[in-house]
Every structure is written in C-alpha cells, then in structure tokens.
Amino acid sequence: xxxxxxxxxxxxxxxxxxxxxxxxxxxxxxxxxxxxxxxxxxxxxxxxxxxxxxxxxxxxxxxxxxxxxxxxxxxxxxxxxxxxxxxxxxxxxxxxxxxxxxxxxxxxxxxxxxxxxxxxxxxxxxxxxxxxxxxxxxxxxxxxxxxxxxxxxxxxxxxxxxxxxxxxxxxxxxxxxxxxxxxxxxxxxxxxxxxxxxxxxxxxxxxxxxxxxxxxxxxxxxxxxxxxxxxxxxxxxxxxxxxxxxxxxxxxxxxxxxxxxxxxxxxxxxxxxxxxxxxxxxxxxxxxxxxxxxxxxxxxxxxxxxxxxxxxxxxxxxxxx
Amino acid sequence: xxxxxxxxxxxxxxxxxxxxxxxxxxxxxxxxxxxxxxxxxxxxxxxxxxxxxxxxxxxxxxxxxxxxxxxxxxxxxxxxxxxxxxxxxxxxxxxxxxxxxxxxxxxxxxxxxxxxxxxxxxxxxxxxxxxxxxxxxxxxxxxxxxxxxxxxxxxxxxxxxxxxxxxxxxxxxxxxxxxxxxxxxxxxxxxxxxxxxxxxxxxxxxxxxxxxxxxxxxxxxxxxxxxxxxxxxxxxxxxxxxxxxxxxxxxxxxxxxxxxxxxxxxxxxxxxxxxxxxxxxxxxxxxxxxxxx
Numbered sequence: 001x002x003x004x005x006x007x008x009x010x011x012x013x014x015x016x017x018x019x020x021x022x023x024x025x026x027x028x029x030x031x032x033x034x035x036x037x038x039x040x041x042x043x044x045x046x047x048x049x050x051x052x053x054x055x056x057x058x059x060x061x062x063x064x065x066x067x068x069x070x071x072x073x074x075x076x077x078x079x080x081x082x083x084x085x086x087x088x089x090x091x092x093x094x095x096x097x098x099x100x101x102x103x104x105x106x107x108x109x110x111x112x113x114x115x116x117x118x119x120x121x122x123x124x125x126x127x128x129x130x131x132x133x134x135x136x137x138x139x140x141x142x143x144x145x146x147x148x149x150x151x152x153x154x155x156x157x158x159x160x161x162x163x164x165x166x167x168x169x170x171x172x173x174x175x176x177x178x179x180x181x182x183x184x185x186x187x188x189x190x191x192x193x194x195x196x197x198x199x200x201x202x203x204x205x206x207x208x209x210x211x212x213x214x215x216x217x218x219x220x221x222x223x224x225x226x227x228x229x230x231x232x233x234x235x236x237x238x239x240x241x242x243x244x245x246x247x248x249x250x251x252x253x254x255x256x257x258x259x260x261x262x263x264x265x266x267x268x269x270x271x272x273x274x275x276x277x278x279x280x281x282x283x284x285x286x287x288x289x290x291x292x293x294x295x296x297x298x299x300x301x302x303x304x305x306x307x308x309x310x311x312x313x314x315x316x317x318x319x320x321x
Numbered sequence: 322x323x324x325x326x327x328x329x330x331x332x333x334x335x336x337x338x339x340x341x342x343x344x345x346x347x348x349x350x351x352x353x354x355x356x357x358x359x360x361x362x363x364x365x366x367x368x369x370x371x372x373x374x375x376x377x378x379x380x381x382x383x384x385x386x387x388x389x390x391x392x393x394x395x396x397x398x399x400x401x402x403x404x405x406x407x408x409x410x411x412x413x414x415x416x417x418x419x420x421x422x423x424x425x426x427x428x429x430x431x432x433x434x435x436x437x438x439x440x441x442x443x444x445x446x447x448x449x450x451x452x453x454x455x456x457x458x459x460x461x462x463x464x465x466x467x468x469x470x471x472x473x474x475x476x477x478x479x480x481x482x483x484x485x486x487x488x489x490x491x492x493x494x495x496x497x498x499x500x501x502x503x504x505x506x507x508x509x510x511x512x513x514x515x516x517x518x519x520x521x522x523x524x525x526x527x528x529x530x531x532x533x534x535x536x537x538x539x540x541x542x543x544x545x546x547x548x549x550x551x552x553x554x555x556x557x558x559x560x561x562x563x564x565x566x567x568x569x570x571x572x573x574x575x576x577x578x579x580x581x582x583x584x585x586x587x588x589x590x591x592x593x594x595x596x597x598x599x600x601x602x603x604x605x606x607x608x609x610x611x612x613x614x
Contacts, residue, residue: 026428032502033421037433040418043471044440050453051445058449069452114344117337126338130345132600137348139592139599141531143553147585148351150556151358157371157578159354166372191347199603223333248442256534260557277447278538287448294446302443321438 063287079292099253111197134195240316248305359582383583408525419480483517520602
C-alpha cells in the first residue's frame with residue numbers, strides 16, 4: 001500500500017511537471033506510444049468507424065445496386081419512413097422484441113439458480129463433473145446446436161418423436177410449426193448458455209465472506225433464508241449488470257441462431273430484424289431500408305443501455321461503466 | 322463449508338444435487354445420442370424404427386463417407402487457417418492497444434479508450450459492413466475472415482486491465498533503467514501478460530472456429546467456405562441426400578440419418594478436444610477481473 005502511494009505520488013509529480021510544458025510537448029514525449037498505437041487505430045477506423053460513418057451517410061441516400069454511395073441522390077428520411085411503411089419489416093421488429101423479451105423472461109433465472117446450486121453443493125467431486133458438463137455447450141456453434149436439436153426434435157427420426165410414437169402418441173412437427181418454433185429456439189439457447197452464464201454469478205458468490213454463511217448457520221438460518229439474505233443480495237450488482245446489457249440488446253434477438261433454426265414455414269413468428277437484413281436487405285438488394293433498420297437497432301440499443309446504466313447506478317449502486 | 326447432514330440442510334443438499342444431476346444429464350444426453358446414431362447403419366436404423374441409442378453393430382461407415390470427401394478437408398483447412406492466423410493477429414492488436422492505453426500519462430488516453438469501448442455498443446450494421454468489404458476487395462477473399470475480427474474491444478480491455486493490475490514496481494523499474502516503450506512492451510508487458518493473452522487467444526480461436534456467418538454473407542466461392550459453413554449447409558438441409566450430392570458431390574446412396582449425425586459429431590469433436598485447455602482459463606477467471614473493474 002505504502003509503496004503504491006509513493007509511486008503514485010512520484011507519478012503525479014512528473015505529471016505536474018509535464019502539464020506546465022503544454023500539451024504539444026507532452027504528446028511529443030509520447031511519440032513512441034502513438035506509433036505503437038497506430039496499427040490499432042487503423043484497424044478500428046477501417047473495420048469499425050468506416051462502417052458507422054458510411055451507414056450514417058448512406059441512410060439518407062437512395063442506394064442503387066452497383067452505384068457509389070457518394071454519387072447516389074439524397075432522399076432525406078425516406079429510408080426510415082420505409083421501415084414503418086413495410087409491414088414485413090414492422091413484423092420483424094415486433095418479432096425481435098417478443099423473442100428478446102421471451103429470452104429474458106425464461107433465460108434470466110436459470111444461470112442464477114445454477115450458480116447458487118453450484119455454490120452450495122457440498123459434494124465437490126460431483127460438482128466439478130457437473131460444472132464441466134454444463135459449461136461445455138457454450139463452446140458449440142449454432143450449426144452444431146441445430147444438429148443436436150434436429151437429432152432430438154425432427155419429425156421422422158428425432159428422439160423425442162420416436163419416444164412419442166413408441167408411446168402411441170402422434171408425432172409433432174417441432175421444427176416446422178409456428179407454435180413450437182419459439183419454445184425450441186429459446187429452450188436450446190438456455191441449454192447452451194445457462195452454464196456459461198452462471199460463471200459470472202459464481203464469481204460474485206465466491207467473493208462473499210464465508211464467515212457470513214457460518215454466522216447465519218449459527219443463528220439458525222436455514223438454506224432458503226441464506227439464499228434470500230446472503231446469496232441474492234451479494235449477486236445483485238451482477239444481476240443489474242446483466243440486465244442492463246440485455247435491455248440494451250432488446251433489438252437483437254440472436255439472429256445467428258434464428259438464421260440457422262428457421263425455415264419458411266415459421267417466418268411469421270421467427271423473422272427478426274437481423275434475419276430480414278440478411279435475407280431481403282442484402283439478399284434482394286433493399287439496401288436503403290436495410291441500412292436504416294440496422295442503424296435504428298444501434299441507436300435504440302445505445303439509448304437503452306445509457307438509460308439502463310443510469311438506472312443500475314441508482315438502484316444497484318454501480319453501472320456497467 | 323462442512324455442513325452436517327441433518328434436517329433441512331440435508332434435504333436442501335439432496336434437492337440441489339438432483340437438480341444439478343438432471344441439468345448435467347440433459348447437457349450430456351444429446352451428445353451421446355448423436356454419437357450413437359452416427360455409429361448406426363441405415364439398415365439397423367430402419368429395422369429399429371430409427372429408435373436407437375446404443376447401436377447393436379456399430380459402424381464407422383458414415384464417418385468414412387464424409388471424411389473421404391475432399392470438400393470437407395478443404396473446409397477443415399480453411400477453418401484451421403483462420404483459427405490460427407486470426408487469433409495471432411488479433412492478439413498483436415490487443416496487446417499493442419492494451420499496453421499503450423495502460424500508460425496513465427498518455428495525453429488523449431481517455432478519449433482513445435472511449436472510442437474503443439464505443440465500438441462494443443454501436444455498430445454500423447450489416448449492409449454498411451458489406452459495402453466496406455466490397456470496397457476493400459475482401460468479398461470472396463480469405464482475409465475477410467480475419468481482418469474484420471481484429472478490433473476485439475472486449476479482449477483488448479481484458480488485457481489492459483491485466484497489465485494495469487501487474488505489481489506496481491515491475492513496469493516502472495524498467496523506466497528507471499531507461500528502457501523504451503517498445504522494449505518494455507516486448508520484454509516485460511508481453512511475458513507478464515501471458516496468462517491474459519493465452520485466455521483471450523483461446524477464446525478468439527473458439528470464435529473463429531465457430532464462425533460461419535461471415536462466410537454466408539461475404540463469401541460465395543465454395544472452396545473458401547470454412548468447416549462450419551459446409552456443416553451448416555449439410556445439417557440444415559431439408560433433404561440431406563440432395564445436399565450431400567450438391568455439396569459433397571457424393572452420388573451414391575447416402576445413409577442420410579447417420580451421416581447427418583456424423584456431420585454434427587465432426588463439428589463437436591474439435592471443441593471437445595480444446596475444452597480442457599479452455600476450462601483451465603475460464604475457471605481461473607482472467608475475464609472476471611475485467612468485468613469487476
């Protein structure tokens with residue numbers, strides 16, 4: 001501690017000295033660092049900021065296939081108007097929000113419950129094995145995940161349908177019916193990500209002073225009381241963190257997963273902004289609306305995350321930044 | 322914690338044990354099932370009404386059919402190439418950015434940091450990205466898999482926090498000895514940040530290995546498709562037989578069910594092999610440090 005104070009004191013001393021020499025001089029002294037940063041800057045400008053600025057220009061233009069963005073005519077807010085004039089796009093926005101909220105509703109608790117279980121389990125050897133198994137699916141691609149879902153749920157050869165048939169029930173078209181699409185989509189997402197999601201909460205629980213639990217036991221608090229009064233409060237900041245990020249991505253419904261899982265039979269309930277942009281925006285050259293709806297996603301996301309962050313600071317005492 | 326197995330404590334342990342058991346079995350079962358079916362021959366599948374968990378006469382026929390095929394090996398090579406070249410270059414960018422932004426006296430440090438964090442919260446969208454790639458001549462080009470993934474803001478922050486949390490004296494002592502930043506980066510920061518770099522690098526490998534979306538959007542030339550993209554075309558096909566003819570050029574009769582499952586297993590195996598290494602890193606929680614900051 002002492003050592004650290006001395007070092008910072010020394011640092012701020014040199015800083016004072018540097019301030020007096022002016023910004024230019026300070027920057028000149030760091031030339032080497034700026035040179036080291038140059039490749040980083042280039043990569044971020046070309047592969048992130050170029051997209052963003054191009055998007056903001058092109059969204060006010062009429063985009064034609066094979067025409068340069070700069071040469072295209074300005075059209076004002078037409079592209080944004082087209083979002084809401086196109087019933088298909090409006091449907092994708094509604095589906096996006098619905099699927100996001102369903103993911104939140106059903107996917108939020110399982111990692112928390114799992115973390116509390118792993119934290120409280122006393123049979124350590126079993127716990128290790130169980131953890132190893134539930135973290136694993138996080139590392140599979142959505143392609144593999146669909147393969148697994150197909151193996152279990154396909155109508156002709158899927159395990160679940162074989163069971164149903166063997167028990168004398170009708171086979172169910174899980175993958176082709178609008179009623180089953182969302183449960184299968186969200187269920188498989190929970191299956192894939194719940195173990196991984198529990199790690200953050202586990203970390204918060206491991207940081208709790210074990211003495212707290214011991215004292216609670218001595219005071220006669222049962223397991224459920226300890227969950228309510230120690231475990232849950234100690235993961236509250238993580239809950240706020242995860243909620244803020246989730247709310248910020250409400251207009252992103254997991255397009256990569258849906259793009260693999262959906263088919264024409266279920267477009268009505270499955271088509272979301274991301275899938276529409278790939279299939280129609282890019283695939284059928286509706287660049288204008290595609291760009292507008294993409295920016296709409298980003299802007300709304302940014303606004304929501306700023307609001308969420310403020311709320312989280314107020315309610316949980318810390319935000320994500 | 323040394324709880325004594327009595328009363329409510331005991332009941333609680335039993336209940337959570339069973340929940341954990343059910344969850345882990347449900348995590349394992351689909352994998353075992355897929356392996357089981359992939360090892361079963363078509364005649365056996367038909368004679369048992371496709372209801373097979375353990376094959377009576379296991380056969381590697383489905384795997385032979387797939388692995389004989391040059392398309393799969395070409396895709397495998399593309400995947401290996403992007404999963405090695407990509408993470409290495411990403412790490413270079415990450416460690417450069419992380420080191421520079423960890424120097425507290427750097428003028429403009431906060432602004433640069435904000436600009437990098439901003440890219441995590443805001444994107445230009447897919448179509449602008451597509452137009453940029455077209456402009457750069459990266460459509461149907463191997464480097465479209467690598468270059469756009471170089472700005473990995475999250476990884477950069479993880480490494481930066483790790484460097485900042487190194488014991489105070491380490492980087493400063495070199496300053497006294499008159500080392501340049503380049504020397505400090507190469508001979509102090511990189512060796513010391515190895516655990517963070519290894520962790521972030523591992524996850525970059527996983528990311529690259531599992532990617533198929535960039536291939537779908539930016540690459541139409543099939544011989545440039547990575548393994549996941551080829552697997553996708555096979556696994557999601559309505560008609561596996563037609564897809565196999567189309568993609569693998571395999572004209573003979575195909576055991577569709579077991580072959581489709583063998584395709585899934587081929588997608589799983591590399592990750593399962595990598596998993597022990599990955600686990601070492603995420604269990605030690607290099608990532609969690611950055612989240613807590």
